[in-house]
Amino acid sequence: MSASITFDERLEMLQIASKAWLELKRLADSIPDAAVEKHGTIGTWSGRDVLSHIAGWEAIGIDVIEQLEQTGEFEEPDLSDETIDAFNEELLIPYRAMTTPEVRRAIEDTHDALMSIAERALHTKVPAVLIDITRDHYNKHLDDLRGVTR
Secondary structure (H helix, E strand, O other): OOOOOOHHHHHHHHHHHHHHHHHHHHHHHHOOHHHHOOOOOEOOEOHHHHHHHHHHHHHHHHHHHHHHHHHOOOOOOOOOOOOHHHHHHHHHHHHHOOOHHHHHHHHHHHHHHHHHHHHHOOOOOHHHHHHHHHHHHHHHHHHHHHHHOO
């Protein structure tokens, strides 16, 4: 790999992701376990399902960044409108057996791992991946989680 991200690009990427994480974390922490566990508050999902979903996608982000660092490219999943729901449901499987406190720890641990690998990464596509997996993805679910608190 000839080019790598600059110090300023790395700093901006980490700041954007960190700011978005702080907003998500504050909101998630403000929702009591009983409310986050209530099924059907976000379509067929609970708030806990949304948190699990975010953790699952952050785990995918880790895999993508690792692929970029190792090979210079990554394989995007072939997801269409018809397959995304099934894919997202499959992402939840490992989290279904967890307690809510375990899900909350899992999302924090996964996020910490994602940020750690992104901080060390060199590939020029990493900033776009990290911002998509964090800020852009969180923004799709913040209103869902806000609705859980009502």
